[in-house]
Amino acid sequence: MYSSPKYSPVGDRALLVKFGDTIDLGINRKVHALSRAVEEAKIHGAEECVPTYASLLVYYNPLKTSYERMVFGLKDLEPKIDEYSVKTETRMIVVPTVYGGSFGPDLTSVAEYHKLSEAEAIRLHSETEYAVYMIGFIAGFPYMGKVPEAIATPRLETPRLKIPAGSVGIAGNQTGIYPREAPGGWRIIGRTPLVLFNPYAEPQPALFQLGDRVRFKPISEKEYQALGGKS
Amino acid sequence: MKGMDVFRVVKPGFFTSVQDLGRFGFQRFGVPVSGAMDKYAFACANALVGNTANDACLEVTLLGPELEALCPLQVAVAGASFSVLVNGEVAPMWETLNVKKGDVVAFSGSAESGCRAYLAVRDGIDVPVVLGSRSTYVRGGFGGCEGRSLRGGDVLRAFAPLQFLKERRVLPAELVPKYESEVMVDVVLGPQEDMFTSEGIETFLSQEYTLTTESDRMGYRLDGAVVRHKGATEIVTDALCAGAVQVPGNCKPIVLMADAQTTGGYPKIATVTTPDVSRLGQAKPSDKVRFRKVSLTEAREGYLAFHASLSRLEERLVKRRVF
Numbered sequence: 272m273y274s275s276p277k278y279s280p281v282g283d284r285a286l287l288v289k290f291g292d293t294i295d296l297g298i299n300r301k302v303h304a305l306s307r308a309v310e311e312a313k314i315h316g317a318e319e320c321v322p323t324y325a326s327l328l329v330y331y332n333p334l335k336t337s338y339e340r341m342v343f344g345l346k347d348l349e350p351k352i353d354e355y356s357v358k359t360e361t362r363m364i365v366v367p368t369v370y371g372g373s374f375g376p377d378l379t380s381v382a383e384y385h386k387l388s389e390a391e392a393i394r395l396h397s398e399t400e401y402a403v404y405m406i407g408f409i410a411g412f413p414y415m416g417k418v419p420e421a422i423a424t425p426r427l428e429t430p431r432l433k434i435p436a437g438s439v440g441i442a443g444n445q446t447g448i449y450p451r452e453a454p455g456g457w458r459i460i461g462r463t464p465l466v467l468f469n470p471y472a473e474p475q476p477a478l479f480q481l482g483d484r485v486r487f488k489p490i491s492e493k494e495y496q497a498l499g500g501k502s
Numbered sequence: 503m504k505g506m507d508v509f510r511v512v513k514p515g516f517f518t519s520v521q522d523l524g525r526f527g528f529q530r531f532g533v534p535v536s537g538a539m540d541k542y543a544f545a546c547a548n549a550l551v552g553n554t555a556n557d558a559c560l561e562v563t564l565l566g567p568e569l570e571a572l573c574p575l576q577v578a579v580a581g582a583s584f585s586v587l588v589n590g591e592v593a594p595m596w597e598t599l600n601v602k603k604g605d606v607v608a609f610s611g612s613a614e615s616g617c618r619a620y621l622a623v624r625d626g627i628d629v630p631v632v633l634g635s636r637s638t639y640v641r642g643g644f645g646g647c648e649g650r651s652l653r654g655g656d657v658l659r660a661f662a663p664l665q666f667l668k669e670r671r672v673l674p675a676e677l678v679p680k681y682e683s684e685v686m687v688d689v690v691l692g693p694q695e696d697m698f699t700s701e702g703i704e705t706f707l708s709q710e711y712t713l714t715t716e717s718d719r720m721g722y723r724l725d726g727a728v729v730r731h732k733g734a735t736e737i738v739t740d741a742l743c744a745g746a747v748q749v750p751g752n753c754k755p756i757v758l759m760a761d762a763q764t765t766g767g768y769p770k771i772a773t774v775t776t777p778d779v780s781r782l783g784q785a786k787p788s789d790k791v792r793f794r795k796v797s798l799t800e801a802r803e804g805y806l807a808f809h810a811s812l813s814r815l816e817e818r819l820v821k822r823r824v825f
Contacts, residue, residue, distance in 0.1 A: 282773030283801040321741035328741035407765030470644040
């Protein structure tokens with residue numbers, strides 16, 4: 272974590288506040304806290320915040336404010352942001368997941384990479400409690416961590432053109448879930464029947480929220496179908 | 503207010519979608535902004551039929567559609583220069599057109615210059631508002647017409663009853679943009695310009711880049727001189743905005759456009775200014791682009807001037823009493 276956040280302009284109507292350059296829960300909590308602080312403090316001219324692992328993108332309206340005035344307002348909030356991080360990290364979401372087979376074609380390579388059995392890889396992935404660091408890439412995609420070193424595996428060298436909705440993947444020490452069919456290079460180890468994104472559900476179209484705690488629960492193919500999963 | 507059927511799509515064109523100014527407030531959930539690629543032409547089309555700034559239009563790309571009017575309508579076409587035909591007769595762009603029931607509005611051939619045109623219908627196209635916007639986001643499968651580009655047989659609706667303008671509006675010739683196949687766009691360096699060598703930045707700011715065929719509403723992949731990183735070619739994933747110029751491991755810049763994904767893991771050498779992202783919306787594959795560095799102050803002045811030009815559009819239109 273940096274000793275103090277770094278500010279940089281992003282074009283003519285946004286700025287980036289960076290708290291560090293690693294995937295770290297402490298840093299990430301600062302990002303979430305600042306994001307909430309900006310909303311609640313209603314900084315004049317601030318429009319939309321996009322929190323990610325270690326930084327916050329803040330859009331502003333140049334008709335109402337300027338980069339300099341935004342930095343001034345944000346620096347003013349800095350000492351107070353910890354007050355905004357209290358009420359989070361409370362929700363636990365359980366993700367029923369069929370591991371391996373055609374639902375998780377890369378489970379074998381993840382296990383082989385670490386010289387583990389598939390059962391051990393499943394155990395390691397499902398016994399770990401994860402936090403949602405950010406949502407991005409495609410609508411509703413949760414970036415979660417951290418995956419235990421014993422199963423952390425780099426992305427595929429050649430990304431797949433089609434990964435089915437609900438696919439659970441690993442990329443380095445992150446784990447994530449594809450809300451809809453998309454191309455991608457994450458190693459797919461399983462699939463969940465949960466619906467992760469519904470554009471008609473306002474104001475919270477995504478199942479996951481920043482700061483949620485998450486656990487994966489191994490289920491059978493039969494249970495997957497009973498829960499409405501598509502094969 | 504009840505909508506009414508206004509157009510039946512005879513031919514959909516290459517890629518025609520419903521767009522408004524965009525979807526704001528949901529990027530934290532991974533939802534892109536979307537919206538019209540060229541905000542100036544979009545604003546002109548709406549102003550020419552007396553619409554408000556955020557009314558939804560059709561965004562036409564390279565090859566336009568053919569539409570049959572299902573009732574009397576006022577429409578306007580602005581943007582890339584197409585030959586617009588009403589029942590086979592050439593009709594002017596950049597002015598209000600009155601269309602009768604049964605008339606066929608067709609975009610003949612491909613755009614002569616520019617890439618995208620906007621067809622506005624008096625009172626705006628009525629599609630369901632999804633997450634605060636009517637814009638189509640095809641990769642997410644929502645917004646606009648069932649989350650996709652138009653298909654033959656689609657029926658478009660507008661708000662009824664239509665209150666027609668009593669005058670014909672025309673955009674003065676000096677306000678009609680010229681779309682060149684070589685475009686210079688302003689950028690503010692950063693937010694990760696420090697990850698590039700000084701030669702890399704120099705190359706980026708001095709060389710000409712070509713839009714490849716892998717260029718769409720999400721982003722433009724460019725071909726040209728390589729832009730070298732100092733070391734790492736990836737960052738801890740952070741947020742992206744339209745105009746971000748990211749440079750992945752192959753050292754070829756990608757400019758993110760209206761449907762930009764909300765986050766990305768490649769370093770961003772620069773960010774194209776808001777007015778120039780709009781101008782870039784008229785670039786098409788094989789067009790050339792150059793980047794010019796501006797200061798934050800210049801970028802801010804450019805933004806304010808662009809905004810002023812949009813808000814003054816309506817008063818600058820020529821209004822003729824008779825049709």
